[in-house]
Amino acid sequence: MSESTFPEKLVDKFGRHVDYIRLSVTDRCDFRCVYCMTEDMTFIPRREILSLEELCQIASAFTELGVKKIRLTGGEPLVRTDVMTLIQKLGALPGLQELLLTTNGSQLTTYAEPLKKAGVNRINISIDSLQADRFQRISRVGKLDKVLAGIDAAVAQGFDRIRLNSVVMKGYNEDEVLALTDYALDRHVDIAFIEEMPLGEASDHAREDTTCSNAWVRAQIEKKYQLVDSPARTAGPSRYSQVAGYRSRIGFISPVTHNFCEDCNRVRITVEGRLLLCLGNEHSVDLRAILRDGSKDMDDLKRALVAAMEIKPERHHFYDKDHAQPVRLMNMTGG
Numbered sequence: 001m002s003e004s005t006f007p008e009k010l011v012d013k014f015g016r017h018v019d020y021i022r023l024s025v026t027d028r029c030d031f032r033c034v035y036c037m038t039e040d041m042t043f044i045p046r047r048e049i050l051s052l053e054e055l056c057q058i059a060s061a062f063t064e065l066g067v068k069k070i071r072l073t074g075g076e077p078l079v080r081t082d083v084m085t086l087i088q089k090l091g092a093l094p095g096l097q098e099l100l101l102t103t104n105g106s107q108l109t110t111y112a113e114p115l116k117k118a119g120v121n122r123i124n125i126s127i128d129s130l131q132a133d134r135f136q137r138i139s140r141v142g143k144l145d146k147v148l149a150g151i152d153a154a155v156a157q158g159f160d161r162i163r164l165n166s167v168v169m170k171g172y173n174e175d176e177v178l179a180l181t182d183y184a185l186d187r188h189v190d191i192a193f194i195e196e197m198p199l200g201e202a203s204d205h206a207r208e209d210t211t212c213s214n215a216w217v218r219a220q221i222e223k224k225y226q227l228v229d230s231p232a233r234t235a236g237p238s239r240y241s242q243v244a245g246y247r248s249r250i251g252f253i254s255p256v257t258h259n260f261c262e263d264c265n266r267v268r269i270t271v272e273g274r275l276l277l278c279l280g281n282e283h284s285v286d287l288r289a290i291l292r293d294g295s296k297d298m299d300d301l302k303r304a305l306v307a308a309m310e311i312k313p314e315r316h317h318f319y320d321k322d323h324a325q326p327v328r329l330m331n332m333t334g335g
Helices: 052-064 083-091 108-118 132-139 144-157 174-186 214-221 287-291 298-311
Strands: 020-024 069-073 098-103 122-126 161-167 190-194 227-229 239-243 249-253 266-269 274-276 284-286
Touching: 020 052, 052 069, 052 083, 052 287, 052 298, 069 083, 083 098, 083 108, 098 108, 108 122, 108 144, 122 144, 132 144, 144 161, 161 174, 174 190, 174 214, 214 249, 274 287, 274 298, 284 287, 284 298, 287 298
Parallel strands: 020 069, 020 266, 069 098, 098 122, 122 161, 161 190, 190 249
Antiparallel strands: 227 239, 239 249, 266 274, 274 284
């Protein structure tokens, strides 16, 4: 495949157009959330993670192949040293329409303004409780006041959209669904409720005992608010409802009770350079090996991305006992 024959867009064997990548910049985080990490984590040695330059190379290759949206994930992206250097370069990539960020919010009082100036369009901020002691129990080490201040700092910058992400878990925070909804509506931001994903083995609980279905979550919200299903779609798996009388939308991400794979348009790049073709499967390509091979160039990288579309699986199989489940934790996957 010569440069002139590279396709204008990436299409998998099921006809799905991949125009969105989630690029993990670190597996490290200043929190240790119970659904994402174990209490005693072993992180990837620094020599094995992609440099900022390598991450930028991958992003450039994808945008040259028609990717329009990049979301930076982790771990916590904003704890990566000099991450703003990367973000500024990504914000200037030709053809990129949206630069997005998922964060725990703890660093936003420092970074909200430079992120906006660098071209970040939308931010997702994780918040699973509005009670300080409970927030600390879920995050193990996080401080609620820092996250709330970070949310306020982001709102003040006027990003195109801000969305709060809440993982609802039985025995942890299921009684806060309405309080979290109220908080989002009061600040005119969106909120998405996420079913706990069975990625890796949690050290604090059995996931099948804590997972709350989004059908149950929606029923709690509808005790107070009228929800109208919205045709609006983002690049991700959220199914949105509009709250009557409010600008805010309520999103539901339901990987356990609703398989949303039929229109999957995204792939992930882990911080050690694995191109992960599906959140719930292990199909992957080692991009780091190409980047660090002196005999390879940008065309080789792009050829690998095109070829990888042939191994993107049709769907995940969470909780299907006939299929092997991923053993990697969420911080290793990229949010």
